[in-house]
Amino acid sequence: MGRYEEILDAAGRLFSERGYHATSVREIARQLDLQGGSLYAHIDSKEEVLFQIVERAAHRFSEVVQNLPEGDARVRVCAFVRGHLRVIVEELPYATVFFHEWKFLSEPYKDRVRRLRDAYETALKELIEEGVREGVFRVEDPDLAAKFVLGALNWVYQWYRPGGRLGPEELARGFCPLVLGALGGGEG
Amino acid sequence: MGRYEEILDAAGRLFSERGYHATSVREIARQLDLQGGSLYAHIDSKEEVLFQIVERAAHRFSEVVQNLPEGDARVRVCAFVRGHLRVIVEELPYATVFFHEWKFLSEPYKDRVRRLRDAYETALKELIEEGVREGVFRVEDPDLAAKFVLGALNWVYQWYRPGGRLGPEELARGFCPLVLGALGGGEG
Amino acid sequence: MGRYEEILDAAGRLFSERGYHATSVREIARQLDLQGGSLYAHIDSKEEVLFQIVERAAHRFSEVVQNLPEGDARVRVCAFVRGHLRVIVEELPYATVFFHEWKFLSEPYKDRVRRLRDAYETALKELIEEGVREGVFRVEDPDLAAKFVLGALNWVYQWYRPGGRLGPEELARGFCPLVLGALGGGEG
Amino acid sequence: MGRYEEILDAAGRLFSERGYHATSVREIARQLDLQGGSLYAHIDSKEEVLFQIVERAAHRFSEVVQNLPEGDARVRVCAFVRGHLRVIVEELPYATVFFHEWKFLSEPYKDRVRRLRDAYETALKELIEEGVREGVFRVEDPDLAAKFVLGALNWVYQWYRPGGRLGPEELARGFCPLVLGALGGGEG
DNA sequence: AATGAATGAGTGTTCATTCAT
DNA sequence: CATGAATGAACACTCATTCAT
Numbered sequence: 062m063g064r065y066e067e068i069l070d071a072a073g074r075l076f077s078e079r080g081y082h083a084t085s086v087r088e089i090a091r092q093l094d095l096q097g098g099s100l101y102a103h104i105d106s107k108e109e110v111l112f113q114i115v116e117r118a119a120h121r122f123s124e125v126v127q128n129l130p131e132g133d134a135r136v137r138v139c140a141f142v143r144g145h146l147r148v149i150v151e152e153l154p155y156a157t158v159f160f161h162e163w164k165f166l167s168e169p170y171k172d173r174v175r176r177l178r179d180a181y182e183t184a185l186k187e188l189i190e191e192g193v194r195e196g197v198f199r200v201e202d203p204d205l206a207a208k209f210v211l212g213a214l215n216w217v218y219q220w221y222r223p224g225g226r227l228g229p230e231e232l233a234r235g236f237c238p239l240v241l242g243a244l245g246g247g248e249g
Numbered sequence: 250m251g252r253y254e255e256i257l258d259a260a261g262r263l264f265s266e267r268g269y270h271a272t273s274v275r276e277i278a279r280q281l282d283l284q285g286g287s288l289y290a291h292i293d294s295k296e297e298v299l300f301q302i303v304e305r306a307a308h309r310f311s312e313v314v315q316n317l318p319e320g321d322a323r324v325r326v327c328a329f330v331r332g333h334l335r336v337i338v339e340e341l342p343y344a345t346v347f348f349h350e351w352k353f354l355s356e357p358y359k360d361r362v363r364r365l366r367d368a369y370e371t372a373l374k375e376l377i378e379e380g381v382r383e384g385v386f387r388v389e390d391p392d393l394a395a396k397f398v399l400g401a402l403n404w405v406y407q408w409y410r411p412g413g414r415l416g417p418e419e420l421a422r423g424f425c426p427l428v429l430g431a432l433g434g435g436e437g
Numbered sequence: 438m439g440r441y442e443e444i445l446d447a448a449g450r451l452f453s454e455r456g457y458h459a460t461s462v463r464e465i466a467r468q469l470d471l472q473g474g475s476l477y478a479h480i481d482s483k484e485e486v487l488f489q490i491v492e493r494a495a496h497r498f499s500e501v502v503q504n505l506p507e508g509d510a511r512v513r514v515c516a517f518v519r520g521h522l523r524v525i526v527e528e529l530p531y532a533t534v535f536f537h538e539w540k541f542l543s544e545p546y547k548d549r550v551r552r553l554r555d556a557y558e559t560a561l562k563e564l565i566e567e568g569v570r571e572g573v574f575r576v577e578d579p580d581l582a583a584k585f586v587l588g589a590l591n592w593v594y595q596w597y598r599p600g601g602r603l604g605p606e607e608l609a610r611g612f613c614p615l616v617l618g619a620l621g622g623g624e625g
Numbered sequence: 626m627g628r629y630e631e632i633l634d635a636a637g638r639l640f641s642e643r644g645y646h647a648t649s650v651r652e653i654a655r656q657l658d659l660q661g662g663s664l665y666a667h668i669d670s671k672e673e674v675l676f677q678i679v680e681r682a683a684h685r686f687s688e689v690v691q692n693l694p695e696g697d698a699r700v701r702v703c704a705f706v707r708g709h710l711r712v713i714v715e716e717l718p719y720a721t722v723f724f725h726e727w728k729f730l731s732e733p734y735k736d737r738v739r740r741l742r743d744a745y746e747t748a749l750k751e752l753i754e755e756g757v758r759e760g761v762f763r764v765e766d767p768d769l770a771a772k773f774v775l776g777a778l779n780w781v782y783q784w785y786r787p788g789g790r791l792g793p794e795e796l797a798r799g800f801c802p803l804v805l806g807a808l809g810g811g812e813g
Numbered sequence: 814a815a816t817g818a819a820t821g822a823g824t825g826t827t828c829a830t831t832c833a834t
Numbered sequence: 835c836a837t838g839a840a841t842g843a844a845c846a847c848t849c850a851t852t853c854a855t
Contacts, residue, residue: 064835082270083353086829098831099836107829161349165271205415205423212404213397213431220396227393235393243401243431252818274846286847287819295846440814458646459729462850474852475815483850537725541647581791581799588780589773589807596772603769611769619777619807628839650825662826663840671825 064103067093069117070154072110077157081111081165111162112170118159119177121148126184134192135246141188142240143233145214150221150229157218182207189244199245210240253291255281257305258342260298265345269299269353299350300358306347307365309336314372322380323434329376330428331421333402338409338417345406370395377432387433398428441479443469445493446530448486453533457487457541487538488546494535495553497524502560510568511622517564518616519609521590526597526605533594558583565620575621586616629667631657633681634718636674641721645675645729675726676734682723683741685712690748698756699810705752706804707797709778714785714793721782746771753808763809774804 062070071092075084086107087097104110125144129137149156163174186207192198200206214236221227227235241247250258259280263272274295275285292298313332317325337344351362374395380386388394402424409415415423429435438446447468451460462483463473480486501520505513525532539550562583568574576582590612597603603611617623626634635656639648650671651661668674689708693701713720727738750771756762764770778800785791791799805811 080268080270080353082268085827087827095835096837097829098838101830102835165268201426202423205420206427208404208408209401209424209427212407213401215404216396216400219400232393235390236397238389239394239397239431242433242435243427245426245430245435247430247433247435273844275844283818284820285845286821286823286849289847290818456644456646456729458644461848463848471814472816473850474817477851478814541644577802578799581796582803584780584784585777585800585803588783589777591780592772592776595776608769611766612773614765615770615773615807618809618811619803621806621811623806623809623811649823651823659839660841661824662828662842662844665826666839 064093068100068103069110069113073114073154073158076111076114076162077154081158081162108165108167108170111158112166114155114158115163115166115170115174118148118152118155119174119181121152121155122159122181123177126181129188134188134195134197135241137188138192138240138244138246139237141185142210142214142236146217146233146236147229149214149217150223150232153218153221153223160215160218182211185211192244192246197246206244209243213240213243252281256288256291257298257301261302261342261346264299264302264350265342269346269350296353296355296358299346300354302343302346303351303354303358303362306336306340306343307362307369309340309343310347310369311365314369317376322376322383322385323429325376326380326428326432326434327425329373330398330402330424334405334421334424335417337402337405338411338420341406341409341411348403348406370399373399380432380434385434394432397431401428401431440469444476444479445486445489449490449530449534452487452490452538453530457534457538484541484543484546487534488542490531490534491539491542491546491550494524494528494531495550495557497528497531498535498557499553502557505564510564510571510573511617513564514568514616514620514622515613517561518586518590518612522593522609522612523605525590525593526599526608529594529597529599536591536594558587561587568620568622573622582620585619589616589619628657632664632667633674633677637678637718637722640675640678640726641718645722645726672729672731672734675722676730678719678722679727679730679734679738682712682716682719683738683745685716685719686723686745687741690745693752698752698759698761699805701752702756702804702808702810703801705749706774706778706800710781710797710800711793713778713781714787714796717782717785717787724779724782746775749775756808756810761810770808773807777804777807 068089072084072089075088075092085097086100089110090097090100093100122145125141125148128144129140163171163178166174186203189198189200189203189206189210193200193203217232221232238247256277260272260277263276263280273285274288277298278285278288281288310333313329313336316332317328351359354362374391377386377388377391377394377398381388381391405420409420426435444465448460448465451464451468461473462476465486466473466476469476498521501517501524504520505516539547542550562579565574565576565579565582565586569576569579593608597608614623632653636648636653639652639656649661650664653674654661654664657664686709689705689712692708693704727735730738750767753762753764753767753770753774757764757767781796785796802811
């Protein structure tokens with residue numbers, strides 16, 4: 062792992078624990094046994110670090126939606142749930158920063174992130190609409206349903222801690238039927 | 250509305266938009282046409298303001314769970330959903346701060362908030378367990394289901410804006426079947 | 438005791454314990470169960486309070502030198518020692534402020550205090566010179582001797598606490614021979 | 626002289642002239658042509674600066690008592706007087722701060738200083754007791770006598786200014802007989 | 814007399830960032 | 835690459851003082 066990635070990782074951990082504004086550049090540096098100013102040989106600004114973390118998390122999430130298997134909508138939604146949760150669990154700090162701190166990006170960046178998020182939500186909504194067309198889901202408002210499901214999944218970063226009661230696999234196995242049930246595709 | 254409530258409201262709006270650490274005391278004061286230091290005739294510290302906001306939001310949420318109607322678990326869960334969403338929608342800034350910024354409270358306060366949150370989640374879990382015992386819900390892991398539902402509901406603060414496509418009533422009407430479906434009590 | 442004297446007393450106690458600059462007007466007010474601003478119905482400024490305290494202490498000291506008994510220089514010096522120590526002991530807070538905080542007065546006041554101190558020291562020096570002329574003291578540099586004696590006496594405020602090992606009377610009885618010895622008039 | 630010592634010196638001068646609380650960090654910085662915040666690259670807090678000054682003064686004084694010559698108690702007391710006065714005169718700002726401002730240290734530090742002062746006073750008291758045992762001093766209350774002598778010496782910081790009527794050597798020559806006289810060891 | 818709210822300047826301290834070495 | 839010193843703006847908070855009530 063290069064120096065740059067080390068910086069992103071240290072910053073990701075700190076941003077996720079204390080928030081972007083409550084984390085000083087010096088603290089990030091100290092994690093790498095550097096002086097505060099020394100980071101600037103590697104980065105241009107604190108905001109760049111935030112943006113890179115958010116971007117990388119966004120990229121991991123977008124892979125989920127790009128690699129869904131063929132199959133009926135129930136299979137595809139479950140794969141989405143599993144993939145989405147895997148990103149959250151495997152990249153807990155990055156995902157936390159992605160959900161919490163993207164607002165602090167300034168405008169050229171913030172809008173870019175907003176569009177990525179919207180596209181992701183839209184992909185889920187379309188997945189749900191497919192299921193409705195296929196007759197396996199019964200959903201009145203697919204947009205609302207997509208927000209509902211994403212909320213349920215995203216909230217996981219609030220309480221999931223590695224080494225807890227549920228491993229990542231059990232988590233996905235537990236969530237899949239809940240999601241399918243919500244979409245009216247529970248059994249049939 | 251007394252001066253103190255005005256302060257909490259202005260602070261709540263700013264904290265919810267920019268976050269606690271990115272909001273300066275001077276900015277809160279400016280909203281009330283005051284000098285920065287003048288706030289301290291009314292408050293003891295910035296943290297006190299955060300705590301009061303969080304506490305009041307917590308209180309609003311706890312009322313929801315205390316005023317559930319009699320009836321079968323489906324009715325009660327739907328009332329919970331409706332009540333919970335109403336607090337989020339009516340107190341959007343306070344609720345946002347409650348979800349996002351409580352972590353920045355220092356220890357005597359933070360723990361108190363944590364316990365309120367846990368109690369609230371437990372109440373929902375027990376509601377779900379009731380439904381399972383009554384035979385109206387089919388849920389494998391009530392704890393996980395409670396976290397799932399709460400996540401789906403709480404996430405609303407991320408996208409809900411007054412004057413948007415859905416009013417608070419439609420929001421609740423849309424969410425209720427999604428929640429019941431997730432809990433396996435969709436149509437029985 | 439009028440309100441004004443209550444204020445001086447409370448301020449004297451606080452100034453002597455924490456120093457002038459470390460004592461806020463609000464703290465003085467709180468001792469009298471008042472709000473900070475309410476003091477200004479009685480005083481013009483914080484500095485006025487300091488000046489009054491210093492002035493009153495100076496007045497008490499100047500009485501000592503004005504009321505010396507007739508007699509030989511040894512008797513008069515001992516009366517000076519006794520009187521000076523009595524002021525320190527009886528007015529410990531005022532005396533402490535007089536020694537410590539007069540420097541913080543601004544110029545019209547500060548110079549006035551300086552002159553009072555100088556006059557007081559000069560009086561002691563002349564007392565010593567009398568004794569030399571009378572042949573009861575043997576002192577090379579009466580000015581230095583006066584400073585020596587005053588220092589020894591004044592320092593008492595640093596360690597004297599009411600209720601300690603020595604009462605005010607024993608203190609004077611202990612100091613008198615030390616002073617006379619220093620002036621070469623110990624036993625004759 | 627390193628930057629840190631420059632800071633202590635500038636602070637020592639200002640603290641001694643205006644007092645600790647009336648000296649702002651910005652003023653100390655200005656003496657070194659720095660911005661206020663820049664000091665914090667060198668120090669942790671304003672209080673640390675005060676503590677270092679007090680500690681260094683205390684160290685200089687303690688050397689006096691450790692380096693007394695052999696000889697009878699009169700010789701030793703005079704060496705003490707000479708050494709003590711030399712520290713005051715040579716380190717006038719530090720000594721002034723040591724006498725005046727140590728009270729503003731907060732508790733872990735303050736107690737440490739208190740103990741150093743007490744130990745120093747005890748050393749002088751024991752010196753006086755030696756002299757009594759040797760028969761060269763006649764003193765009723767050695768503890769009081771030690772306080773008397775220390776007060777007389779310490780007070781020098783109140784009026785001594787370099788370039789005044791008396792140089793440091795004459796000062797010591799003038800004080801020695803006064804001290805010996807006070808202790809009843811004047812001539813014999 | 815006293816209050817309570819307000820001011821405007823100031824406090825010690827932290828911050829992201831720069832730069833000569 | 836990294837340091838250590840520096841900047842200048844900002845921070846939360848305190849202060850002596852004012853003033854309408």
